[in-house]
Amino acid sequence: MAEIKVQQHFSVGAETVWAQVGDPGAIADWIPSVATARMEQEIRHLVFADGQPARERIAEHSDRDRRYTYEYIDGPLPLKQYRSTISVLDATSEACTVDWTATFSAEAEEVESELAATIEEIYRAALKELSTIVSNPSVRG
Template sequence: MNVTETVVITEAPDAVWRVAGDAGAIAAWVPAIESSRLEGDVRHATFAGGGGDATERIVEHDDAGRSYVYEYLSGPLALEEYRSRLSVRDHARGAEIVWTADFAAGSPEEEARLAEAISGIYRSALAELKERLEG
């Protein structure tokens, strides 16, 4: 299953990347995450509202290309596999953030439920990031 969410932010791509590209500090702009930290290449995140803890491995981080890729290791979501990429691209109005996830769950019904949840997390996070950066 694939989920992709995007947003355009009227700021320079490098300025957007300084915030969005800090893989350990996502709790600052992802409302679903209460706290986050990076230990080596493993990100630890605690979901808000008692949603549990998750760990993800940062498998690629490219400052020059303004993107990073991470994989879900463990947590409360019933995922069999999960790989996500967050990228900041040049855009005529500033920067475009593209956040994609490719994942699999135990059943088509579970995948559909997770697609809706992941898409909602991405949309609210991108809206929060836009608000923070554009003021």
């Protein structure tokens, strides 16, 4: 089982960041590796930038706690199990931290290691894009 934890500080309030992060169907707005996403009940259907489709289940969602958890159902990644949680944590009224964690397993340890590096890179690129968007709302796609 592999684990990833990525955190990033934002110089805007948690509500501003959650306004972007909190809609699971709008991830294509701030995750560069996702071309499109849409929700059907608790299932998120997405298409990666390379054209590959995937499905994820939103297992938990709390606007009050500014957190949601999702699980990989199927798609191009060779995952046996994947569960990820993204949270927006208050620091002050003008700053917050995004905490994004994942646990997953693949068929082999070397595959898990490669996936861990890829997934961490995706998370970091997404949080960088998110930072640009919330710091400069005119950038929004």
